[in-house]
Amino acid sequence: MEVIVLGAVTSSVYALLAVGFTLIFGVARIINLAHGAFYAVAGYAAYILINLGGWPVLPAMLAAVLITALFGVAVDRVFVRPLRHSHMAVLMITLAISMAVEQGLTVAFLGEARSLPPLIDGKVSVLGVDVAAQRLLTLLVSVVLIGALWLFIQRSRLGAAILAISQDPEAAEYVGIPAERIFALVMGLSAALAASASVLASPFLSVQPSMGLLPMVKAFCIVIIGGLGSIPGSILAACLLGFTETFVAFHISSTWSEVISVAAVFAMLALRPAGLLGKREAF
């Protein structure tokens, strides 16, 4: 039962991270290695607002998500747009942004881990399992956010534009959809999802300059397993990975749980390069 409850929490954080990462690939066809930097920027933005600005926790976390979304849009406009024609150039510039953010945070805040206060303190018993209330909140908010994103894409005009761009950018532009604006919007959405994962998980994890690396690696693994560009594939892969890692940590050793995602990527690339729900091979 503990594996189910705690695995669901882990899966939800993974899904938030991976959905944003796969969204930007599905629409703009770029692999954004600055995705982990979005996660770190949000953590520090919330930390600054709460600990230095004296803001209440909820407004600070919402503002951190907004700030990170704007940072994502700026990254797209300033760095990615001029290089969009070259996958390799985009890879390099987003990697550079990721490293610059980490180094900048190290210089500004030193290497120490810092804490974010939880939105809800205390523990809750779910199916006989003691869970920190913040973890449960993370699970619920993640489900709501992913559901809202799904509805937005499927039901709104803007969502239809995003779908059109993802299916055929040139045809979409012919019918008047501004592709560059859509790309910037999607980058902002992607950053906001990473930021949401960050402000929800940081209270039971921590805020430190290198905090974006592991989420970036996890997100990458998940979208490879789920299929690059496939949101349902990412959600499915996030659940598979989250539950498997938790199962291994509980029944074998937490030392082995970190190996799972790497092994799964190897297996997927060897057996089904397109991923679980991907339509074509990404590499």
Next chain:
Amino acid sequence: MTPIPRLPATGRRTALLGTLGGVAGFGLARPALAQSGQPIRIGMSMPLQVQLGRDARAALGFAVEEVNARGGLLGRKVEVAFADETDNTEAGVNGVRKLLNDDKVDALVGHYTSGTFLAAMPHIARAKRVTVIVGASSPAIADRVKQDYARYKYIFRTTMNASNQSADVLDFVSGMLVGELGLKRIGIVAENARWAQDIATLLVEGAAKVGAQVTVNETVDNSTTDFSPILSRVRSSGAQFMMTLLAHSKGDLLTKQWHDTRVPVLWGGIDGRAMDADYFNLVDGKCLSMIAANFAVRAPITPRTIPFFDSFKERTGHFPSYTAWTSANGFHVYAQAVERAKTLDADAVVAEMERTNYEGVEGRIEFDDRHDARSGPGLLNYVFAQWQPNGERVVLWPKAIRSGAMIVPPWLSDARTPG
């Protein structure tokens, strides 16, 4: 060569210098000598991005400043060069090589990570530089000194090695947990590092001899961020006390996750970060009731302890990490030996280092035949201090210096609540 940073002057500078540095190390006060000749260079390799590294750097700076104010060492000014050990072995070893080859230091004081230091040992042996370790605790370091004395005799350690640490941990288990509290079921959570596994092994072997039983022995990776499975296994094993052995792992996350899920098991042990005075604030007070092993806390352990803590706080604004006083001690032990040897010749200084009898902040420092600081009554010992409200630390063990009563987490009615 990095100059020692200028520190804010205070009206109490003279008094502070005396308490911070250890006047006894240099005998009677004497007029400042005119400093002449090439400066003596001390190299320090520590993880400078984290508090314990910065505190080590500050304390070494204070100690060197004090010696320079008294005329230097052998009439020569002392300078310090730094290298960032980081948490990467290769970078750490390169830092040591930079100190030896580029900065051309005369001695080394520092070194936090056992694995990095073990990798750097051949370079130090080749360079024949007296080296004082202030943090790395693996017995394997002293084993090499013992096994190949001619090659590694330049290496000393002014902090407790893992064997001595395990003896003190076992004494705490026997005397306090079993003897006073009746807690006989111990769960071990040790990081995947040599020093921790060494202690865990000794603890498992020794527990039965003192009437305790190890119910679970968990190993965690340094990259582990979710401690839920570990906490769950400790709890379900029936452990009454969770003993942690962590230095490089994310002990702050374990602390937060233990608190947030209100795990009904009392806990404590060795945690490098929990030794720091700012730990209570770092984890938002969630370490309340944790019993952390320390090399010293602000308590009358030796006549030097409280003055050192107060002076360090006066000059830096915060209480020191343990690496602060092990670094100050390390430098003074070396400086004493140089003064006695009247030369910088490494072999002569080593011979004098072996005769060290220095009252440090946490106890008297003497070296055994493996060049490890001895442990025992009056020497170096662990102090088990509990985090209590408002970030106060209350010494619980050794009993002789107990400074207050133990508390339990708010969600436990008493320490013997079954796990």
